[in-house]
Amino acid sequence: MFCVECGREGQIFRDGTCLSCYLKTHTFTKGPKIIELPNCPHCGSFKYKNTWLSEHFGDILRKLIKNNFQISKELENVDINSECREVKDGMSCKIYISGLIDSEKINEEHEILVRLERTVCDICSKRFGGYHEAIVQIRADHRKLTNNELKNIGTSIECLIEDLQAKGNRALFITDIAEEHGGLDFYISEKGAGLVIAKKIQEQYGGEIKQSSKNIGMKDGKQIYRMTYLIRLPSYEKGIFLKYNNSFYQIISFHGNKVKMIDLSKWNETTVDVKSIQKASTLGKEDLIKEMILISQKEDEVQVMDQKNYEIKVIRKPKPISFDSKTIKIVKLEDRLFLIPVV
DSSP: OBOTTTOOBSOOOBTTBOHHHHHHHOOSEEOOSEEEEEEOTTTOOEEETTEEEOOOHHHHHHHHHHHHSEEOTTOEEEEEEEEEEEETTEEEEEEEEEEEETTEEEEEEEEEEEEEEEOOOHHHHHHHTTOOSEEEEEEETTBOOOHHHHHHHHHHHHHHHHHHHHTTOTTOOEEEEEEETTEEEEEESOHHHHHHHHHHHHHHHOOEEEEEEEEEEEETTEEEEEEEEEEEEOSSOTTOEEEETTEEEEEEEEETTEEEEEETTTTEEEEEEGGGGTTSEEEEOGGGOEEEEEEEEOSSEEEEEOTTTOOEEEEEOSSSOOOOSSEEEEEEETTEEEEOOOO
């Protein structure tokens, strides 16, 4: 058959015309030339239908096209693609919309300007206003937190917040971090997240959690409470050396109210309640560990030499193992020498 418009012989699409001629006078998609899109300059989130979303611009653009463009119901298997470049007022985009009509592939192109309106989002407004629903307080029993503990705990909490944010919780943030009374205070935007953080720190460092609440006002006819989660870490820290029940131990780790230690005489691990070792004698920290040169070894002992004064010492092996390194780590506790367990 012949097209009534161009006269070419071939398949007729509609109204006696071929597909090419039909598309000259008909379109299946229509949309505005300019779309306004609120964008937070601080966190980069976009406001779509009164909701702030932390999504990639391309994903937001697809939603804007579907919401602002008229796409014919005749068009099946619709696919939307775009190419954008940054301009002074926002993003200049070419929009490609394709689909099928009567098994024929239809492609239409539009040029639009997505005008970015710089405005602070709801979450950043709260953060800048010092908003917080919970305070997570980290303290140690009868001591100050060490610099290493301060650093590691801070890193752990910040990583946990980032993980929760990555799972879609954009309302979660740390308002402030303060060093108080030899410990740390974290001001958290959500009560639930504050409890999660407190339990995580307890799991890693041991200790007890105490909760308290404070009435801070009313909202929508309901009382609003701010929670404080106090984690009291044990008086002993990881790596410390102890004398407990006439045996010598090094603390390996904490889990809740349990402490895992290793017997330096036998290299056997044991787990006890934190309270049960409160009266144990503290002998020192990991700075007591020295590295000595391995001279020789037998099944039940090693001969080592001090690298400073060249003094030779013989130390009993806790277990019949063989050392293949040139140096060995040892610790001296109450005039007794112990080999540090090989990790």
